[in-house]
Amino acid sequence: MIKISQLSKKYKNADNYSVYQLDLNIGDGEIFGLLGPNGAGKTTLISMLSSLIKPSSGSFTINGLTYQKNQKKLKQLIGIVPQEYALYPTLTAYENLHYLGSMYGLHGKILKEKIELQLQTLGLEKFAHKRVETFSGGMKRRVNLMASILHEPKVLFLDEPTVGVDVQSKNVIIQYLKQLNEQGTTIVYTSHHLNEAETFCTKVAIIDKGEIVVKGTPKELVMHYRDAHNLEDVFLTLTGKKLRDHA
Numbered sequence: 001m002i003k004i005s006q007l008s009k010k011y012k013n014a015d016n017y018s019v020y021q022l023d024l025n026i027g028d029g030e031i032f033g034l035l036g037p038n039g040a041g042k043t044t045l046i047s048m049l050s051s052l053i054k055p056s057s058g059s060f061t062i063n064g065l066t067y068q069k070n071q072k073k074l075k076q077l078i079g080i081v082p083q084e085y086a087l088y089p090t091l092t093a094y095e096n097l098h099y100l101g102s103m104y105g106l107h108g109k110i111l112k113e114k115i116e117l118q119l120q121t122l123g124l125e126k127f128a129h130k131r132v133e134t135f136s137g138g139m140k141r142r143v144n145l146m147a148s149i150l151h152e153p154k155v156l157f158l159d160e161p162t163v164g165v166d167v168q169s170k171n172v173i174i175q176y177l178k179q180l181n182e183q184g185t186t187i188v189y190t191s192h193h194l195n196e197a198e199t200f201c202t203k204v205a206i207i208d209k210g211e212i213v214v215k216g217t218p219k220e221l222v223m224h225y226r227d228a229h230n231l232e233d234v235f236l237t238l239t240g241k242k243l244r245d246h247a
């Protein structure tokens with residue numbers, strides 16, 4: 001589904017590469033977790049894959065398509081849930097979804113029904129006509145998610161979709177993503193929640209300093225490191241306990 005070859009990114013004026021000569025294949029139907037400490041390059045990688053930023057070198061394909069030649073097709077094929085809310089605060093949840101859905105060519109009864117179904121599934125039907133600026137973090141995260149899947153993408157990229165939300169919202173989001181995956185959506189997500197990733201992901205890659213340190217199923221990784229009881233132990237073994245502050 002996704003084939004990444006020697007992908008690198010060095011931001012303008014930066015001293016180091018944020019992603020360096022990265023090779024990775026992500027199969028159809030996976031829930032793939034990109035894990036790593038602060039500044040590891042997770043957002044940079046997912047932003048390149050969702051064409052929000054341009055690689056410095058290397059290449060990747062999604063379903064055999066490159067961005068250079070298939071921008072329109074890829075826009076329909078993928079969904080992007082960025083870390084920042086991509087919503088209009090003064091519009092209601094319904095108005096936001098209607099506007100963003102129409103950007104993907106959805107209209108009329110079909111769009112209305114899709115919005116209503118999603119609001120219901122993600123527990124927001126009662127708040128459909130309230131302004132998004134009045135919502136809690138968890139509610140905004142759920143609207144952000146809905147906005148990116150109205151066009152039923154085959155691949156969904158999510159950058160920390162459960163950051164800053166309460167346990168209930170997190171649970172609803174993860175259950176919903178699992179449901180989408182069962183219906184055939186490939187999911188690529190970044191997270192700092194290792195417990196969540198361990199049960200949610202079919203495969204993970206631990207990234208540090210722009211390179212993949214290890215990849216595999218969570219079970220394989222925990223089995224491989226003798227003293228590890230869980231994915232967090234594997235993570236700390238590989239990335240160390242030093243703080244990774246960066247500016």
Ligand SMILES: Nc1ncnc2c1ncn2[C@@H]1O[C@H](COP(=O)(O)OP(=O)(O)OP(=O)(O)O)[C@@H](O)[C@H]1O
Pocket residue numbers: 011012014018036037038039040041042043044045246247
């Ligand atoms: N726009 C930018 N310009 C310059 N450097 C950047 C830019 N964005 C990110 N970086 C640098 O690239 C490196 C990787 O950052 P990135 O945000 O991809 O990491 P991350 O793994 O997503 O971190 P976090 O977990 O903190 O979100 C960091 O050193 C960061 O400072």
